[in-house]
Each structure stands twice: as C-alpha cells, then as structure tokens.
Amino acid sequence: MSTVQISASDVNKLRQQTGAGMMDCKKALTETNGDFEAAIDFLRKKGAKVAASRQDRESNEGVVIARTSEDFKRGVVITLNCETDFVAKNAEFVAFANQIANAAVEGNPASIEELYALEIDVDNSRVKIGDAIIDKTGKIGEKIGVSKYEVIDAEKVVAYIHGNFRLGVLVGLSKNVEGADEAGKDVAMQIAAMNPVAIDKDGVDASVIERELEIAKDVIRAEGKPEAMVEKIAAGKLNKFYKDSTLLNQEFVKDSSKNVSQFLDSIDKGLTVTAFKRIALGA
DSSP: OOOSOOOHHHHHHHHHHHOOOHHHHHHHHHHTTTOHHHHHHHHHHHHHHHHHHTTTSOOOEEEEEEEEOTTSSEEEEEEEEESOHHHHTOHHHHHHHHHHHHHHHHHOOSSHHHHHHSEEEETTEEEEHHHHHHHHHHHHOSOOEEEEEEEEEOSEEEEEEETTTTEEEEEEESOOOTTHHHHHHHHHHHHHHHOOSBSSGGGSOHHHHHHHHHHHHHHHHHTTOOHHHHHHHHHHHHHHHHHHHBGGGSBOTTOTTSBHHHHHHHHSTTOOEEEEEEEETTO
C-alpha cells in the first residue's frame, strides 16, 4: 500500500495525460507510490487485461474511414470496429479512427500489423497504434480494433464516405484533370450503390466467370432449350453479368443514357478507373 499522499491535482494530471477515469487514476497512483510513468503502465496493463478478456466478444459496430494523401495519389480506407453503436457514434472514437487513417496515409504500411506499429500522438506522447488501441479498449470497456485496411495508388485518388461512416470507397483515376474530383465522387457513389465485382470484365476472377456460366447453363437447360443453343445463350447471359456487375460497363446511375466508361470519357478523353476499393461495415 502506498505511503505517498496522492493529491487531487496529481490525479487530475494523470487523467489529463491518459484520459482514464478519476478513480482509475487515483488507484494507479496509489498502487505505484505516485510514480507517474509506473501509473501510466499500470493503466495500460489494466487496458491490456480488458482487451484480453473481451477477445471472444463480437465487434461488428464501428466506423469506416477513407482518406487520401495531400497530393491525392494515394488513398487508404480502414474499418475501426467496436461492440456497440453507442461507442461508434462517439466523437472521440471517430476522431481516433481518423487519427489511425491519417497515420496510414503518411506511413503507407503494407498490412494491419505494420499499421499497428506506426506511432500517433496520444496525450503529448508518441505511442504505437497497437498500444493506443489497447489503452482505448481499457478506457471504453469494449473490444476495438482495425479489421480492414486497403490502399490504392493512382494519378488521382478520390475518397468517399457514405452513411455516417458505415461505408467507405476509394477510386483511382488514370488522370488528374479538371473535373476529376466531381467525377471521382460520382463514380465512388456508383460503387457504393451498385457494388461492382471488378473494374471491367478482364478483372473478374475466373472462378466467378465459371460459376456464372454454370448457373446460366443450368437455368437454360431447365427451360428446355436445345443443348446446341446452351453455350451461345450462356455467353449472352455472361455479357449481361458483365454489364450489371463490372464498374465501367454499368449503367451510370446519374445518367442512364451512358455507362460509367462513357461518362468518364465525357469528362476527359481516355479518363478511366484504374483501381477501386469498397469497404462496408459488417461486410
């Protein structure tokens, strides 16, 4: 038991440094004889214990944050999960998610593990994101963590967040031209609404094509069509799949007279999408 007198100002100072509750700060200082560094470690260990004890909890709520670099040539999108909608809507939680996304843009990590190793500012100190998440878990009392992290590089990257941080989209364009910002946003909204499987038919996975063809053939045979016609009709249905499910071939939602490829070409000849990422909360 501590023999050091713990003052209210000491408790408040530790609270300002860590963001932990008053009683937790007082206990930490008491247990560590007023040693602030040891008290911070005490609080972090408490957070780590909370995190470990909640590993079996579902964390399907949270926020999706999409960000671009200052030159708009790189974009990242992350999901920071928590357990309840109440926490997800908390301004401090959203700010923390934005802080992580900003660090990802600057540090360009190759994985979530590398992202966790980056440092951010927490209470005037540089702290690894992984450690900051453990600390935040202890303070909030819910399991939190980054579950998804995607990045794209392009001549022009546009970021879009939809539905109160529940869905994020990145769009990479082939050129940074006049009108690219608005066009990129329109295409991002298209991706959010229509959820394409690829940019165009060349980007569709072979297993997806095989599955679509098999389904089409089974349907055609069930309709009693002659076997000699099955392949031809199935090919037609596959083309319909490409039109409905690949971005550049989709009907542009804001102007049904053209597809997305034609829309982009109308902004600037040859303008196209080189990459996109779409992350939805819970998906």
